[in-house]
Amino acid sequence: MKKRFSGLLAFLLVLALFAQSAIPVSATETAENYEVIELETNRTLLSLTETRTVEVMADFGDNVELSQLEFLFGGKSLSDWKKWSGGTSYNGDPFITVIEEPHFVNGTTTIKATLEFGLLYGRDNLSNRTIRTQYQQFIGDYELALVDTASNKKATQTVELNVYDQFHFYEELKPTIDQVFDEAEVANDRYLEYQSFGKSVEGRDLHFVVLAKDKEAVDKYLNETLPTALEDPDSLLEKLEDGEMGDYQVPVWINNIHPDEVEGVDAQVELFKKFALEDEITFNTIENKQEKEVTLNVDDVLDDVIFLYMFTNNPDGRVANTRANANGFDLNRDNHYQTQIETKEVTQEIAKWTPLSFLDMHGYVPGFLIEPTTPPHNPNFEYDLLYGNMIEQAHAMGEAGISNSAYDSYEIP
Structure with missing residues (x-):
């Protein structure tokens, strides 16, 4: 052939x-009196099987006290997002951490920080049968927020958490x-x-x-090539060897x-x-x-x-x-x-x-x-x-x- x-x-x-147990709050626990501004991020796609860093920037204007800023993910403090500890329990260390604290950029009012989204299950392979039945609950869109409690301003961005990108x-x-x-x-x-x-x-x-x-390719296979192969294979082999099959x-x-x-x-x-x-x-x-x-x-x-x-x-x-x-x-x-x-x-x-x-x-x-x-x-x-x-x-x-x-x-x- x-x-x-x-x-x-x-x-x-x-x-x-x-x-290739904390229940997520997708995207939206908001306080009614917050003034919402944009949180700029270098990525919006996060993964349960790959550690990823997220750089964030926001401009809250003047008079921001850095010590009053707090990160929220899905409406919850980062410290509430614990790693899997076995069974159905999530009591480990936080899997989201601040690796660069909020700071002003070059004397401006713009604030920058860096977060690390680690491995919720402590591994990049989620083949464990217990894990397989649990991880899908965490897939979805979440509100990532940097909140200034003093001025009641909140910078937000919607990000996606997936098991892997596809x-x-x-x-x-x-x-x-x-x-x-x-x-x-x-x-x-x-x-x-x-x-x-x-x-x-x-x-x-x-x-x-x-x-x-094209459709002709499908029709020829189902109506000509396959029936001949099943009913008279010798004749099909002969056509193949002699180059008489044409386009197939x-x-x-x-x-x-x-x-x-x-x-x-x-x-x-x-x-x-x-x-x-x-x-x-x-x-x-x-x-x-x-x-x-x-x-x-x-x-x-x-x-x-x-x-x-x-x-x-x-x-x-x-x-x-x-x-x-x-x-x-x-x-x-x-x-x-x-x-x-x-x-x-x-x-x-x-x-x-x-x-x-x-x-x-x-x-x-x-x-x-x-x-x-x-x-x-x-x-x-x-x-x-x-x-x-x-x-x-x-x-x-x-x-x-x-x-x-x-x-x-x-x-x-």
Whole structure:
């Protein structure tokens, strides 16, 4: 077959690598008699998995007593925002600290200070199962304020606290998909199609997107190429070997079945944005033990590939940030018997497409693990027949992964 996907699949994995009790008061506890002024900040996006400093400036005018100034976050004193101490308790040291006290700038009335937003959970990896069920309560918009209690003035700015910059709640997925559709309609003539396979146990849509060169590519694959491959594979192989296939594309399915391994969902969203909107995508890989830069022309990629994005098989698990669905099933153990509605709906669509490659984005194991040939949970999957092609793809992914991350090795069991 003339199609080779190693470079493409390598890039898909690269992006997946990056993606990674006090109840918050979002944005607004205000005193009615405060005069509100602007608080300038050098950033408005904060992270639960990365320490970030925030420089703030405000001009309160004359007669400000620095000792009377107080910072508030979400309407609460910084000292009230304690680090996680285990279980459901938040009794540690404050995770927001003042590292440069308020001071006047160059003899003006402008006041400057610097805050550090540290790691609420004391770590940059939130894979701990106890933490996974808690951290989403802290995601949201907050009012960051510097208050002058003497003059009843308050300088404010709205900032966002997220687990990482690209995180999407389930409710944000469809609006984000719609936005990409709108931007793509202006940017290019690529074919985009949205479907919902049906509803989860709790009634949420299973979002699915097809991205292709054009509708003809999709129709030819579903109505000509795939039926021939299934019913008369010898004739298809003969056409491929003789170069008689003409223009054709084959599908690559990108998936997430464990929604509490949250980066797998958000990596797909970023991949979808890139391949739907950008002209070129550049990443690094290794060739002959030397690192090199690779640039993919997206239109050239779409001459070969139809992308299928199954953002998550388990919408209810995405909402609850759990591996199991609302019935308590790990859907990655349900592919054989298909007892759950989500498994039935997704499996039916997989059977419709029979994708050439299927990438499921997982996470939260030590090291950089790629599993192309591990004996699967589904006994009907004859992985030994696919060994040669899958091992080649896995090495391409690993070499690209260690070229674009902190990893220096990868493991194929």
